[in-house]
Amino acid sequence: MTSEQPANFNVDFGYTLAMTIMFISDLHLNAAQPEVITQAIQFLRTEARQAEHLYILGDLFEFWIGDDDTDPAYVHIQDELKALTDSGVPCSVMHGNRDFLLGKRFMQRTGCKLIADGTVISLYDEPVLLLHGDTLCTDDRSYQRLRRIVRNPIIQWLFKRLSLARRERIATKIRMGSQRHTQSVAPMIMDVNSHAVAKAFKRYAVNSMIHGHTHRPAIHTHHLSNGVDATRVVLGDWHTQGSVLRWSAYDNYALVSLPRMT
Numbered sequence: 001m002t003s004e005q006p007a008n009f010n011v012d013f014g015y016t017l018a019m020t021i022m023f024i025s026d027l028h029l030n031a032a033q034p035e036v037i038t039q040a041i042q043f044l045r046t047e048a049r050q051a052e053h054l055y056i057l058g059d060l061f062e063f064w065i066g067d068d069d070t071d072p073a074y075v076h077i078q079d080e081l082k083a084l085t086d087s088g089v090p091c092s093v094m095h096g097n098r099d100f101l102l103g104k105r106f107m108q109r110t111g112c113k114l115i116a117d118g119t120v121i122s123l124y125d126e127p128v129l130l131l132h133g134d135t136l137c138t139d140d141r142s143y144q145r146l147r148r149i150v151r152n153p154i155i156q157w158l159f160k161r162l163s164l165a166r167r168e169r170i171a172t173k174i175r176m177g178s179q180r181h182t183q184s185v186a187p188m189i190m191d192v193n194s195h196a197v198a199k200a201f202k203r204y205a206v207n208s209m210i211h212g213h214t215h216r217p218a219i220h221t222h223h224l225s226n227g228v229d230a231t232r233v234v235l236g237d238w239h240t241q242g243s244v245l246r247w248s249a250y251d252n253y254a255l256v257s258l259p260r261m262t
């Protein structure tokens with residue numbers, strides 16, 4: 001399907017990208033990686049301005065300790081998102097496993113709208129399921145256990161009442177633990193579980209889904225038990241380059257990597 005894209009798709013945004021709905025995820029923005037922030041801001045100022053709608057499907061930030069964080073890098077990104085929504089581009093944000101504390105104040109400040117993990121949108125008359133993706137990784141039992149703890153409303157209520165400095169220290173510990181976990185677990189375990197994928201198609205009654213999280217950008221075809229070939233698009237992360245899914249008409253989409261200019 002990507003081969004149907006015109007050759008000049010990357011260049012001629014003004015015309016070609018009009019009416020395009022864009023999806024990004026897993027930017028993992030953090031002050032320690034200014035080159036990623038620069039590329040994200042560049043994207044928000046240029047290509048994203050041509051979008052009919054921008055969807056950010058989780059892990060926009062490497063970690064979010066609360067909307068009261070005043071780190072200038074984070075404030076800057078919020079200003080850029082505000083400029084995008086002020087320019088008339090609607091922007092929907094989903095929680096990822098890193099930034100699930102993005103709250104009301106963030107949404108008000110940026111003009112973005114929070115959408116639930118597991119939202120079905122109509123994309124050119126086709127229902128499409130949007131997920132962050134971590135709920136599909138059911139083979140990673142210890143991650144799923146951690147998820148239940150950190151997503152517990154009481155735990156979150158308590159966490160938000162700690163000082164910023166304490167929250168930052170806890171966040172650093174969790175990030176280090178997550179890094180150790182990623183290095184110690186077999187790569188298969190970190191990917192989606194095919195039964196969980198099949199269940200999600202069935203539960204939401206869709207034949208297309210888009211998610212991120214696994215950092216394995218690809219377009220997969222799943223043969224469902226009802227005989228239908230369903231499509232699962234996995235968005236790419238922004239660690240070494242940008243990644244965007246551009247969906248411009250029924251069955252006309254492209255998963256594109258955006259080279260990083262240094």
Ligand SMILES: [Mn+2]
Binds near residue numbers: 058098132214
């Ligand atoms: Mn994630």
